[in-house]
Amino acid sequence: MNYLKCIECGKEYPNTEVLYTCECGGLLDVIYDYSRIDFTLDDLKGIPLSVWKYRKLLPFEGEATSLQEGGTPLYKCDRLAKKIGIKELYVKHEGMNPTGSFKDRGMTGGVTKALELGMKTLACASTGNTAAAISTYSAKAGVPAVILLPEGKVALGKLGQALIHGAKVISIKGNFDDALRLVKQLCYEEGFYLLNSLNPYRLEGQKTIAFEMVEQMNMRVPDRVLVPMGNAGNITAIHKGFKEFMKVGITEKVPKMIGIQPEGVCPIVKAFRAGTDEIIPEKNPETIATAIRIGNPVNAKKALRAISESEGMAESVTDEEIIEAQKELAQLEGIGVEPASATSIAGLKKLVKNGIIGTDETITCITTGHLLKDPEEVISVSSKSIVVDAAVEDIRRVLYK
Ligand SMILES: *Cc1c(COP(=O)(O)O)cnc(C)c1O
Numbered sequence: 001m002n003y004l005k006c007i008e009c010g011k012e013y014p015n016t017e018v019l020y021t022c023e024c025g026g027l028l029d030v031i032y033d034y035s036r037i038d039f040t041l042d043d044l045k046g047i048p049l050s051v052w053k054y055r056k057l058l059p060f061e062g063e064a065t066s067l068q069e070g071g072t073p074l075y076k077c078d079r080l081a082k083k084i085g086i087k088e089l090y091v092k093h094e095g096m097n098p099t100g101s102f103k104d105r106g107m108t109g110g111v112t113k114a115l116e117l118g119m120k121t122l123a124c125a126s127t128g129n130t131a132a133a134i135s136t137y138s139a140k141a142g143v144p145a146v147i148l149l150p151e152g153k154v155a156l157g158k159l160g161q162a163l164i165h166g167a168k169v170i171s172i173k174g175n176f177d178d179a180l181r182l183v184k185q186l187c188y189e190e191g192f193y194l195l196n197s198l199n200p201y202r203l204e205g206q207k208t209i210a211f212e213m214v215e216q217m218n219m220r221v222p223d224r225v226l227v228p229m230g231n232a233g234n235i236t237a238i239h240k241g242f243k244e245f246m247k248v249g250i251t252e253k254v255p256k257m258i259g260i261q262p263e264g265v266c267p268i269v270k271a272f273r274a275g276t277d278e279i280i281p282e283k284n285p286e287t288i289a290t291a292i293r294i295g296n297p298v299n300a301k302k303a304l305r306a307i308s309e310s311e312g313m314a315e316s317v318t319d320e321e322i323i324e325a326q327k328e329l330a331q332l333e334g335i336g337v338e339p340a341s342a343t344s345i346a347g348l349k350k351l352v353k354n355g356i357i358g359t360d361e362t363i364t365c366i367t368t369g370h371l372l373k374d375p376e377e378v379i380s381v382s383s384k385s386i387v388v389d390a391a392v393e394d395i396r397r398v399l400y401k
């Protein structure tokens with residue numbers, strides 16, 4: 001019912017093969033025969049939101065390794081919308097997944113596939129959230145996991161998660177792109193199962209973000225969806241989800257996909273501006289948004305296609321704009337997100353200000369990870385708490401200052 005297909009040369013492979021890229025080096029997609037998938041509105045009725053609700057549109061056969069991922073809230077953000085100056089703003093808060101990021105959607109699928117294929121060890125390189133998810137889901141599945149991290153560049157909450165759930169955590173003296181190159185080699189040579197977003201089965205789990213969003217908007221589709229981009233798997237996955245809901249007849253359009261990167265590392269934005277799909281890797285990526293500190297995004301080609309097919313775009317934002325957006329989301333809407341997530345809000349602000357996004361549009365921003373992932377960043381950008389003697393008059397003195 002489904003198979004793998006190269007996005008470059010079109011070569012097809014059976015879904016029983018352990019494969020991450022085509023012989024030609026191209027990225028792989030999971031392809032279905034939609035004419036044989038009977039999926040209707042009745043498949044949605046009366047079932048709570050979750051990744052596995054959409055099993056008919058997923059390529060997994062075996063018993064799911066699940067911690068009840070998905071079903072994340074879609075918040076209508078009227079105060080922030082007013083401040084930014086648009087009609088209708090929603091935030092889909094993926095930080096509300098079991099380990100606090102959307103990576104869980106990909107990992108529940110990826111680990112389920114790993115077991116189907118009989119793989120004995122899971123592996124990934126990570127800026128933090130994939131590590132948290134792989135460690136957690138490997139514990140749930142009872143299968144060991146190996147993680148490569150860029151030393152000193154992983155937010156504290158994520159590191160703690162990777163460690164407590166029992167994965168083998170190895171910090172390398174290099175950046176994420178080095179870690180990914182090394183883990184790929186290990187997977188080929190040691191037979192580990194690679195669970196980075198190069199693995200097309202991870203993206204299949206993540207496409208359910210689109211399915212849920214449509215349901216949460218009463219079967220409407222927003223005009224635009226803004227997504228933080230690192231390796232750019234997620235924007236690709238969400239776009240694929242919207243396309244598939246259209247193919248099976250649930251919806252009638254696909255939103256414009258808008259990818260946002262930090263100015264300190266934005267190779268996809270640069271390629272978009274230059275009108276090419278050739279990425280120039282950035283050797284020294286730097287940003288406060290460590291989750292997307294990625295100089296050589298593996299899914300760039302897929303993402304640039306999703307962007308151009310949907311008539312979307314790519315934009316960059318500064319670290320200052322990211323921090324400001326993070327605080328506004330926290331203080332106007334009560335939504336706590338890590339810096340990478342706030343890039344979608346910061347990007348929206350910039351594009352409305354520049355007149356590119358119209359004030360009458362309906363927008364959804366994806367916030368990819370939870371505030372508590374990176375407590376050190378939060379404390380460093382917030383004002384300090386006030387220390388006083390334990391007496392009510394001392395408290396009163398500072399209250400109204
Ligand atoms: C992984 C991650 C991203 C980037 O997702 P890609 O699919 O690599 O583009 C963005 N934000 C957070 C919090 C993440 O964990």
Ligand SMILES: [Zn+2]
Binds near residue numbers: 006008009010011025
């Ligand atoms: Zn190929």
